[in-house]
Amino acid sequence: MGAGPMTDPFALLDVASLLSDEERDIQRTVREFLAERARPHIADWFERAVFPRDLVPELGKLGVLGMHLTGYGCAGVNAVSYGLACLELEALDSGLRSFVSVQGSLSMYSIWRYGSEEQKQQWLPRLAAGEAIGCFALTEPDHGSDPANMSTKAVRDGADWILNGSKLWITNGGIADVATVWAATEEGVRGFLVPRGTPGFTTHDIEQKLSMRASVTSELSFADVRLPDSARLPEAHSLGAPLACLNEARFGILFGALGAGRDSLQAALSYAGTRTQFDQQISKFQLTQRKLAEMAVSLNTGLLLAVHLGRIKEAGRIRPEQVSVGKLNNVRAALDVARECRTILGANGVSLEYPPLRHANNLESVLTYEGTEEIHTLVVGQALTGLSAFR
Numbered sequence: 428m429g430a431g432p433m434t435d436p437f438a439l440l441d442v443a444s445l446l447s448d449e450e451r452d453i454q455r456t457v458r459e460f461l462a463e464r465a466r467p468h469i470a471d472w473f474e475r476a477v478f479p480r481d482l483v484p485e486l487g488k489l490g491v492l493g494m495h496l497t498g499y500g501c502a503g504v505n506a507v508s509y510g511l512a513c514l515e516l517e518a519l520d521s522g523l524r525s526f527v528s529v530q531g532s533l534s535m536y537s538i539w540r541y542g543s544e545e546q547k548q549q550w551l552p553r554l555a556a557g558e559a560i561g562c563f564a565l566t567e568p569d570h571g572s573d574p575a576n577m578s579t580k581a582v583r584d585g586a587d588w589i590l591n592g593s594k595l596w597i598t599n600g601g602i603a604d605v606a607t608v609w610a611a612t613e614e615g616v617r618g619f620l621v622p623r624g625t626p627g628f629t630t631h632d633i634e635q636k637l638s639m640r641a642s643v644t645s646e647l648s649f650a651d652v653r654l655p656d657s658a659r660l661p662e663a664h665s666l667g668a669p670l671a672c673l674n675e676a677r678f679g680i681l682f683g684a685l686g687a688g689r690d691s692l693q694a695a696l697s698y699a700g701t702r703t704q705f706d707q708q709i710s711k712f713q714l715t716q717r718k719l720a721e722m723a724v725s726l727n728t729g730l731l732l733a734v735h736l737g738r739i740k741e742a743g744r745i746r747p748e749q750v751s752v753g754k755l756n757n758v759r760a761a762l763d764v765a766r767e768c769r770t771i772l773g774a775n776g777v778s779l780e781y782p783p784l785r786h787a788n789n790l791e792s793v794l795t796y797e798g799t800e801e802i803h804t805l806v807v808g809q810a811l812t813g814l815s816a817f818r
């Protein structure tokens with residue numbers, strides 16, 4: 428009996444009925460583009476640790492780079508549309524979604540929100556078109572969760588600034604045409620746009636990663652890098668500026684992670700429907716159905732949460748701790764789902780032929796970056812108690 432396995436686990440709660448036609452169209456367009464241009468190659472890119480750089484101008488044409496920003500060649504779509512695009516990108520691979528998040532929400536947003544008109548004109552149209560690549564450098568070797576203690580310093584020298592220090596774990600770092608670099612100054616934390624090729628600025632890609640293999644992650648070093656004051660982001664006056672950029676990017680993650688979860692669950696549903704043991708489909712075993720049901724409940728409630736947060740973001744009312752709730756819940760849910768799906772695939776689950784373990788490995792990074800699971804837990808704890816347990 429029955430109509431066969433459900434191909435889209437999100438059909439369970441019909442969350443799509445909460446979306447507009449335009450939002451559904453954007454989601455479908457991104458999914459179809461990736462199915463044709465990336466899906467056949469992603470396991471190979473991951474295995475060979477290749478970032479598909481040729482895809483960047485195509486992503487620009489698709490309109491997903493800085494798609495939630497307005498002007499300067501950006502599409503200006505609403506928050507939920509941006510989230511749904513991230514969901515489809517991460518259903519392919521967290522590495523590609525990370526590229527789009529860093530380009531749009533960290534590099535472009537930092538320029539769009541805090542840059543001068545000249546900086547916006549110089550960089551935003553090229554970044555939106557995928558003709559240039561950006562990165563965002565906050566984390567350092569000795570300062571991850573506590574960027575307030577950063578060691579990278581910029582000091583005034585006449586009309587210029589001299590930048591010294593290093594940044595670690597920077598997505599797109601080695602391929603970026605422009606880096607948004609955050610540094611301590613005597614006046615507080617400031618952001619600087621450092622173009623590739625600036626004397627004293629070097630990059631080194633991190634190899635031997637077990638996660639985000641289809642994404643470039645790099646160390647950035649600055650040795651007496653001389654920058655004119657026009658390289659400084661004039662509207663960024665404190666650490667609040669990079670933290671606000673991160674809040675933008677996290678919003679994409681709370682949708683994105685669900686894509687990795689959905690893709691894992693689709694693979695497990697399909698596999699369980701055809702694999703037989705003890706003369707029965709493994710999807711008929713109660714223990715398998717329990718896993719499938721719990722995963723579908725978890726992902727569907729995560730999507731309801733994401734759409735809710737999207738709507739309050741569109742209304743201009745979202746608070747950072749609400750984004751923390753979304754990132755905490757949905758990344759954790761997606762990681763649990765990806766690992767559980769791996770078990771349903773048995774030994775085949777460790778093969779790159781199937782996506783769950785690739786997604787699980789990627790989601791280990793997503794759990795840590797843009798605020799670790801622990802820090803987001805403490806942000807929610809602080810909102811509840813009024814007391815900060817982490818500083």
Ligand SMILES: Cc1cc2nc3c(=O)[nH]c(=O)nc-3n(C[C@H](O)[C@H](O)[C@H](O)COP(=O)(O)OP(=O)(O)OC[C@H]3O[C@@H](n4cnc5c(N)ncnc54)[C@H](O)[C@@H]3O)c2cc1C
Pocket residue numbers: 529563564565566569570571572573595596597598599638639644792795796797798799800801802805816817818
């Ligand atoms: C693939 C990848 C890409 C990345 N891309 C970027 C990027 O583009 N730009 C960028 O700037 N950074 C990037 N990062 C860095 C990322 O944001 C940091 O790794 C993250 O902020 C955590 O910092 P850390 O790794 O130094 O860990 P630490 O801060 O050293 O934390 C180690 C452990 O201690 C816990 N901990 C720390 N402080 C507390 C506390 N007060 N209370 C309780 N627990 C605590 C943490 O939760 C964690 O479990 C990337 C990381 C990865 C893995």
